[in-house]
Amino acid sequence: MQSHISMSKTFLCSSEQLWPYLSDTATMNRELKLSPMTFETVKGIRHGKQKILFFNTLWTEEPWEWVFGQWLSNERVYSKGFFKSLKSKFAIHSLDNGCEVQISFSIIHRFPYFSKVLDNATRSVINKIFEYLERKSFVFQNKSNMEPVKPIQLEHWLTSAHEVERARIEPKLLAKSLQTTWQNVFLQSQSSRYCSRFSILFDIKCPHCRGSMATAPRLTEIPKKIECPSCDIDIDPSSTENLSLTLRDSTLPVSLNGVDFCSSDVSHKPMVIFQKLGHLWEFQIHLKPGLYILKRRGFIEAIKIHVSSSFEKKIFDFKTSWIKQSALTVELNTDLIFNGEGLEDFDLIFLEYLSIDSGTLSLAEALLDFEVSRLLPSSKISSDFPIEIGHKTLLFTDVVGSTDLYFDIGDTEAFGKIRDSFLHIGRVCQKHKALLVKTIGDATMYAFHTPFEAIQAAIELQKSNPKENLRLRISLHSGKCLSISTGDGLDFFGDTVNICAKFQSAADANEIVFDSTLINSKTKELFNGLDSEMIKFELQGKNKRDFSLLKLKVY
Known part of the structure; x- marks a missing residue:
């Protein structure tokens, strides 16, 4: 016997405000005190x-x-229980003075004589969901009459958060x-x-389902080979996209260590604005x-899409486009049509919007934060495999004429001046959110998040460097970096590091050199009024490379 139950309710808040609560089905189930589910x-x-x-x-x-901000749906096939199958759909529509939520369940009953009781129970659950959403929307309805919201204290969160939320933070x-x-x-x-x-943990996340x-x-305990059975792909544990840092409430029972954290809930993937199974x-x-x-389940490759209203309207056909364009950036109109022909039933399509933060703290981001990185014990972050730090800008400093300085004033006094120089460099670089990677002799190496910084x-x-006896030359370069953590700290290596070090030879005292690709309208404002010149630089080696460098002279 089959039943279809659909109910709707209007709320006096926007669909954008209510969507995070509607889409977070796991939290909703806990708030409604429904029987716990394990997966x-x-x-x-x-x-x-259950x-x-x-x-x-x-x-x-x-x-x-789902389509983010519009609807989400799910289907279950039961091998044991009151139902044979259950399809659910949660939809939200914008109205002039709020929004409307529609909740639908399609049920195939295993025991027809229980169908009426179970249908009434389903309606009761839907009403409880509406009551839950009403409580959440009440905050937005009365926002204009409320006092400014005060930050929630960590202690308050610990006492109010569910244990599942505290098992992985x-x-x-x-x-x-x-x-x-x-x-x-x-x-x-x-x-x-x-x-x-709080315990510090390292998570390996699937780049598809998250x-x-x-x-x-500890990093040394992370498996070298990991696969996601749901997405049918192998995962690179060293990738900055896949390696993240989380916290755990260590007062929780050991039984919660095995809690399933497959991000099936929409709320765990705010950057995925469209996800659909493959069908015609x-x-x-x-x-x-x-x-x-x-992205597509079973394929590690992905297609980059540049969306603009100025681009031609056309249909994206998976049957032909996936093979031809997987390595390219496709230009598509804002009104986009996907054609699922060519997809198998088990295929799953993910469309991620890069402007939305996933909410995941990558290990690379934590390591490059000065205050945070010094609290990460070396025993935890030591690893025998390189970690992708991502695209960073490196800064090398070197004291010009340091050999003569040591000879002229003696080792002790010269070392004191070098040490004072290091402290000065550290203060300035940390002010611009940089991380000290290492010092070698009288040289330093810092990593920045952006070329501008x-x-x-x-x-x-x-400009602020004391010129007497301690004149600096500085080189910059931006690119992908690899890092390895040892007991002595964090070290960077790779092509970007090598090139930045080689650029040092193109600079003299009081000068800064960097590749012309770092010049844009924003960075150009920083050196307007400074003496500058473009120079050619040839990087020697098996494969010679030519660079066009900008040299700034700061006196």
């Missing part, structure tokens, strides 16, 4: 279990499908709840008050202008 993925199939009254229900389920997501920065969350968690309560595939307290379908979606990544710091260094 396990076996050979790529997600199995669920005890209702005195009966165990078992099912397999397909991945959620994403610093960025918790920071959003506490209305602070992820750095503050991490620093507070490792303070003398809380350091014994589920946690492995967790370890044609789907139209309106996208914001910007850059997107299109690095150039800004370099100019400030030269």
